Amino acid sequence: MPSMRVHQRRDTPPSGFVKTGNAADDQPLTISLAIKSQDFATLEKKLYAVSTPGQDEYGQHLTKDEVEELVAPSDESASAVKEWLTSHGLSPETASPSGNMLRVSLSVKQANELLDADYATFQDTKSGRQTVRTLSYSVPASVQDHISFVHPTVQFPIYGSSSSQGVAKRQASNLVGRDVPASCADDFTPSCAQQFYGIPSTPIKDTSKHIGAIGVNDQYASEADLKLFMQKYRPDITSAPTLNLISVVGGVNNQSDPGVEGNFVTQWLAGTAPGAPIDYISVGDQDDLFDALVDMTNALLNQTNPPQVIDVSYALPEPFIDEPTASHICQSLAQLGARGITVVAGSGSRGVSGGQDEGQCHVFNPEFPATCPYVTTIGGTNGIPETAWNLSGGGFSIFFPIPSYQTADVAAYQKTIPSSYAGLYNTTGRGFPDISAMAQISDFYLSGELTTPQYTNGGTIISSGIIALLNDELASAGKAPLGFLNPLIYANKDAFTDVTSGDNPSCNTNGFSATTGWDAITGLGSPVYSKLRTAVGL
Template identity: 40%
Template sequence: MLCLASFVAIALTVVSAKPLADSLVVHERRDAPPAGFVHSGAAPAEQTLNLKIGLAQSNLPGLESALYEVASPGSAKYGQWLSKDQVAAFARPSDETTAAVSQWLSDNDIDFTAASDAGDWLSINIPVSKANELLNADFSVFTHADSGKESVRTLAYSIPASLQPHIKLFTPTTSFTAPRNSNAIVPTEQLKPSPAAAAAGCSSTITPSCLQSMYQLPTKAATNKTNQIGVVGMDDQFANQADLTQFLKAQRTDISSSTAFGLISVDGGTNSQTRSQAGVEANLDIQYTVGVATGVPVQFVSVGESTKDGSDEGFLDVINAMIALAAPPQVLTTSYGFDTEASLSKALTFAMCDQYMQLTSRGVSILFATGDGGVASTPGVSCSGKPFPPTFPTCPYATLVGATTGSAPETGAALSAGGFSNYFAQQSWQASAVNSYIQALGSTDSGKYNASGRAYPDVSASGENVWIVSAGSTGLVAGTSCSSPIFASVVGLLNDELLNAGKPVLGFLNPWLYANPQAFNDITAGSNPGCGTNGFPAKAGWDPVTGLGSPNYPKLRTAAGL
């Protein structure tokens, strides 16, 4: 992390008058809170807000150009991922930006710290009354109707006009996050105490052996110990070692039942091993990485709640924490996300996407579950008669994983969220595949989606009737939260072989994935209904239910040059 002194030293080189109130200009605004949030009154004046300030980075276009040079199949530099220092050089704010912002904060008697390794994010703790004065804001309490969770937000805020080129955003401000667990999951209390796996076949119960058969995955243990998979855990979800041991005894008798996973803590995140506190989501993610990516070291990335004011900060903090590591896990899978894209400001989504670009430029594959509401993105979203609401992240630097159901052949799961972003444009690497689908779709769902938006999911994997252990009980769960760790395991296994062959890891996946559609099991049946419609139908080639399809490991090996 950059120390505070470095910012102050730069700031002292600039003479700047304290900005006048009339120099403030609106930086972000929304007309009303998103659906599901209710204004509950003014926030207590003395309540402390932890705000992050995203600064303008010095050369993001240069970073994007460098990324595509190393991530595009056929490029002479393909696979030559950037170093931590190389990425930081692109991301570091200019001296002018750092000086201007730090001077403004100092002039207003506000202490700050660096919140990212490159210094492109700052953190301040400030009372509501001071934040309202500084930003000409009206921080208020908003209640999420379904969960009852309260957050302090403002519908608008302003900054000095002279700082607009230097400040991307303050957060959390105009973004409203009702965190979703990407899993349409069976509650723990419905899991049944049973030490053995269900005897049913793969058509009704998915286990690691089913996945090994369906996707032709290797059963021989990986051997490269520099290769890692990171599994993000949030919302006080804890991954339990005793549950993993029980799972391995039942499902992976060919490997040691004492196989363990590591812990990376973000924002003071812990991992309680009290079995009654085991999280269904966390256990699922760990069991279907440790239990599928045989021998690949797995790290549980536990994100604590450093504040009690929403979850968007946790998403930002975890990606900045990974960027700060000298050697982050080469694969990062996240089964949590947001209700809809529209609940977040464009500034926040683009700023977070810029951080994903930084991380994947270093050779990290970033995977997210798409969500479980079909074209509605999340169960319970009210959208009948309205355009389909895309989810976030729809960032092009993340690989988005949808869900299938059944086996031999799989079909698209009805819960699989998919569609088209309203914030991010269609990407060149997906244009041919996506436009072929849109042409085949014809007038179906016309006006319900943004045909020029970034399309998702990119790929899919099994996401229904997945067998797990949690708090000593067993049961079946469903959701794209099953699919993301499964696909992450496939990437981890490929990375092991690549490293052992002296080759670079897969890193930023998307250009490579779309260049190799033949390496997937094409899913041509199923749909993802929602918003009072039948949703999108699965078709030959890419579709918004299953993406390019589910993994075919031997063909992926060939595509990777193995």
């Protein structure tokens, strides 16, 4: 018997879960094993080299093969893990294009023996849904240094994860003082966004470059509703919008059951960047966002020509994910960036609390994947002049350190944070968001009816559309797409309108406040398209 070492453990299940009994020995499981990449450090250096203006390699994005070669596990690591699995009579399958993730199907009894675990059934007290997890697992000492994590084990799902959970009457916007029609105060349409941010109204020319939108938790996007939206809000666009399906783990796009998030995101993407084909990335058979993100990134990395801009409007609190899983997902997002793909993530729509009950909120909860330093995170604004949206997420990562592109900005902002906040946030963590845009935007169509979104940050969608339009102009000029944006935007702060007022109160505090310069609720501010054109060399 090999010497076993505890790899991960937790003393109790997370709040909201109760153990209902041991899992049946013959219950089937599919487990994923993440193997450490042999040279992510070089991949990260390459990412910054191709993404930082002024560098010799700026815009020279890596190919699929070049990325995979850097992040593949070493032969030693891959062999050690595979030999361990086959010694238990298991047949591992490669689950990622670089080979840094394996997947095996087995029974609970086999999993308990393989991992020295004790799989049990746990029930979520709010939803009543059940899941199989273990509070501890071990791996042989000979493979521990080669493995990042095994899933599902100690990380529990969060059911009902979404950045929008329903529809309701809109919060008053107080849209005054800007050269936009008065009607924008009640209905911030794509036309309002064009005038407000200087976004061009002309459609995308290069239809070979797509925008991707992720869909999880049975969220679907209706083609019929998309056409209604374009007829109402973009009658100047005569061509029908294109909505494609990228199916991940059996994901579908059920046209008879459209969802709030799926419809809202796809309709506004089409309204902001008309002509760009939209790939709806539907992830099936998943019980939480983190599973979905792992499978989504693997699927996109496996594509030769993935969407050039990917909108991730979902976010969940970092404390609900373990660090190895978060790091693995974040490194996968870095791989996309190195290939010239821009990943845009919402900062969350639950303020600094991350959705905690006020009576139980003792620390601020940053939201993932917004905290990943390799994505561009979008906060929310409201009103004209813009102020910080009071539900916008923001803060500092628990897991990821401050990246070099924002070191000075984070240091300056933290000097303005009240001393009474000591212990509520991580002073050494990656600050987010990076920029912001209007959160509360126009109604959208749901099953043929105009509907008002609630708790949804429209700024993420507007920003994704702007990036797609800039990429289209760059392509026409014979230039490379933007890819990973952050080094560029922090070097061109004058391309954004600074938002200096507003906060996101929660946890019995005023939350973080907007101020001059970068802040942890609106970032560097909202985009000015004409100035961004100049910043990217157009």
